[in-house]
Every structure is written in structure tokens, then in C-alpha cells.
Amino acid sequence: MTPSYGSAEALLTHHLGSHPIVGVRPHVVERTARQMIAQFPGDVLYAVKCNDADPVLDALWKGGIRHFDTASIGEVRQIRRRFPGAVCHFMHPVKSPEAIAEAYFEHGVRSFVLDHEEELAKIVQVTNRAKDLDLFVRLAVPGEGAVLTLTGKFGCDVEEAPALVRACRAFARSVGITFHVGSQCLDPMAFHRAIALCGQVVAEAGAVDMLDVGGGFPGRYRGDEPGFDLFVATIKAALHQYGLAGTPLQCEPGRALVADGASVFARVELRRGASLYLNDGVYGNLAELKWIGPQFPLRAIRVGGRHGDAPLIPYDLFGPTCDSIDSMPGPHLLPADMDEGDWIEVGQMGAYSNALKTRFNGFETGGVVFLHDDAFDRIRLEASLARRGDAFAYAQAA
Numbered sequence: 001m002t003p004s005y006g007s008a009e010a011l012l013t014h015h016l017g018s019h020p021i022v023g024v025r026p027h028v029v030e031r032t033a034r035q036m037i038a039q040f041p042g043d044v045l046y047a048v049k050c051n052d053a054d055p056v057l058d059a060l061w062k063g064g065i066r067h068f069d070t071a072s073i074g075e076v077r078q079i080r081r082r083f084p085g086a087v088c089h090f091m092h093p094v095k096s097p098e099a100i101a102e103a104y105f106e107h108g109v110r111s112f113v114l115d116h117e118e119e120l121a122k123i124v125q126v127t128n129r130a131k132d133l134d135l136f137v138r139l140a141v142p143g144e145g146a147v148l149t150l151t152g153k154f155g156c157d158v159e160e161a162p163a164l165v166r167a168c169r170a171f172a173r174s175v176g177i178t179f180h181v182g183s184q185c186l187d188p189m190a191f192h193r194a195i196a197l198c199g200q201v202v203a204e205a206g207a208v209d210m211l212d213v214g215g216g217f218p219g220r221y222r223g224d225e226p227g228f229d230l231f232v233a234t235i236k237a238a239l240h241q242y243g244l245a246g247t248p249l250q251c252e253p254g255r256a257l258v259a260d261g262a263s264v265f266a267r268v269e270l271r272r273g274a275s276l277y278l279n280d281g282v283y284g285n286l287a288e289l290k291w292i293g294p295q296f297p298l299r300a301i302r303v304g305g306r307h308g309d310a311p312l313i314p315y316d317l318f319g320p321t322c323d324s325i326d327s328m329p330g331p332h333l334l335p336a337d338m339d340e341g342d343w344i345e346v347g348q349m350g351a352y353s354n355a356l357k358t359r360f361n362g363f364e365t366g367g368v369v370f371l372h373d374d375a376f377d378r379i380r381l382e383a384s385l386a387r388r389g390d391a392f393a394y395a396q397a398a
């Protein structure tokens, strides 16, 4: 059973281990799911790769998520086992024949994505020319506006897509177009540009049955990222402009659904000047601190000892492995008196944290626990800094 604590402070009072911990706040995940489902005019699929921990999946289910973007047979099995009534969509453009066969015949998956005629031939052959396939053509779109672009690996060009859509029509019950604008996309107009490309494909190939606008909606780590409502408004306007307004819609968010719903707790093992060496890092739960950058809310939690009320100063963080890639350059703002044995909470770490952890170099992480306090996000951080009078110092250093 997953251990459960009333607050982050209670976790660190009772948690005697020395491993880093992921604290999931299921009420936050559930609330976000309800909000996004209410705002989006179509099905909201959760991209399981983002965080496949059972407490996260259960909270999403409770929040009303019934559709899942499963990108491997392992994810399909996991979702099927946990939620027999769920709808799995196999959204990886390159699948093994074994994975397609198991997904179709054993798990009832009907929705598959592809970006090449050979993949279409494979799906058709492996499913014995099934008559109930829902096929999506993945379109390559520019990655401008995204912190982590997904360009260059998947997706067919807008020139190739019409022929592939027509080819799918010969075999499929329904045909759709999908794209992904890149993760942590900060520009709603990236969706507008992608939908314009879909409009071009439809103009040549004829109407499609579904449009899947992918994921990419940002976590609000800095606080000034556009909200989901603005992305939805931009998507609706673009669909209208390009004559796609009546097309049934779906999206596949990962990050935006779960980012706020978990924190990572890591311990300082050594301080060397303005460098803190932690028990967690790029090969553990904290890869995003490197790839997205130093924009996650941080705070020191000292149980029963000094409080984190010294002025904030910028630090660089390092993970525990021997690889120099395992560094998370700052400025990460933490109290000036940080020392060995202090724990830090990194907020808004529900996305791509525990899902990416490895056992590289023999370092273990301590698993997942439930927390029942408020999300530790940018708003809560700034409120607590304002109470301490540190907001100005914080704004300047950031």
C-alpha cells in the first residue's frame, strides 16, 4: 500500500530513509483532470508515458479520464489491467507486429497512429484486414514555441500526408490526423500553425473523421505561461478558420494534467560553496530540472531544526551519479544557510520525473507516497516568500 501523509512536513518527520521520494497529491491531479475535461471540446486522452505511477493513474481516473494515449504494449497492458473499461489509443507511429497483434486481439485496441505506408501495411496485415480500425496519420509540424521540440523523428510531411490519408481510408473504419507541437509549448499559435497544415491536408485528401491535437500544453512553472483555456480558445479559432470546426476532436496531454500533482523531495549530501550535491538528479527524478531549466518552485524543509528563513541565494544543483551530465545548473534559489542533511521540495514535478528515473550507478529512489496538503506550485511559493519579505530578492535573482 502506498504510504500516506497529511503534509510534506509530516512526510519528512516520519520518513526515515535516505532515498529521494516522490509525493503525489491525488486531489490536485483529480481536480486538474476535471478542469481540463470541462474546458476541452472533445476527448482528453492522458499520455501515460508522462507519469505511469498507480496513484497518478487512479487520480486521473477519479477525475474522469477514460481515454489513454498508450505508446507501448507495456502501457496498454498496464492500463487494461488497472481500468478494464478504459479506451487505449496506440499512439506510437512505429510499432512491432507483436505489439499490434496483442493490442488488437487481446486488449481491444482499435485506434492506431502511423506516419508511413509500411506501417499501414503492417497494421492491416497483422490485424487480418480488420474492418474496425480507427487510423490516425501523424503529421510533422514545426516545433517553434516548445521548450522540448519533438521534430525530426516522427510525422510525415504535409505533401505526403494526403496520399497516406487516402490509403488509410481504403482499410479503416475512420481516419484522423494527429500532430504534436512539442512539449512545454509556450505559444498557443503553434497549434494554430499545426491546424493550418491539417487544413491543407484535408483540402487535398477530403474530410477526415477525427482530429487529434496532441499534447504539449505547458506546466505553469514560472507562472506566466499561457493557460489551457487560451490554448483551447486558439485551437477552436483555428478549427473555425480552416473549415475543421465540425470535426470530432481529441487531445493527448501529459504534462499539463499531472505537473502540479507531485513534488520531489531530495536531500543535500554535501554543500560546496554555492553547489549543492543531492541524493537525486538527472538519472533519478529530476531530469526536468536540467532539460526544462531552473524554473521549478523550490523550498527547504527542515524538520525540528532551523527554519528556511535565511535570505535566498542562487545555487547550482548536482545529482548523485559520477556522470558530469548529472548537473542541474541554477540559479536555484534556496536559503543561504543550506547544509548537509537539509531536504528540499521541488514542486510541480508530476511530469517526466519518476517516469524517467533509472538505476544508473546503483542509486535507488525511494518510491511514491501520497500527500494531502496543497500543491507546492509557483503561487504557493510566491505567497510564502511574500510573507517572509523575500519576494523582491526572489524576483531579482530569478
Ligand SMILES: Cc1ncc(COP(=O)(O)O)c(C=O)c1O
Pocket (backbone or CB within 6 Å): 047, 050, 069, 091, 150, 180, 182, 183, 184, 214, 215, 216, 217, 252, 253, 254, 255, 256
Ligand atoms: C504522441 C505524444 N502524445 C502526447 C505526449 C504528451 O506530451 P506533453 O506531456 O508535452 O503534453 C507525447 C510526449 O512526448 C507524445 O509523444
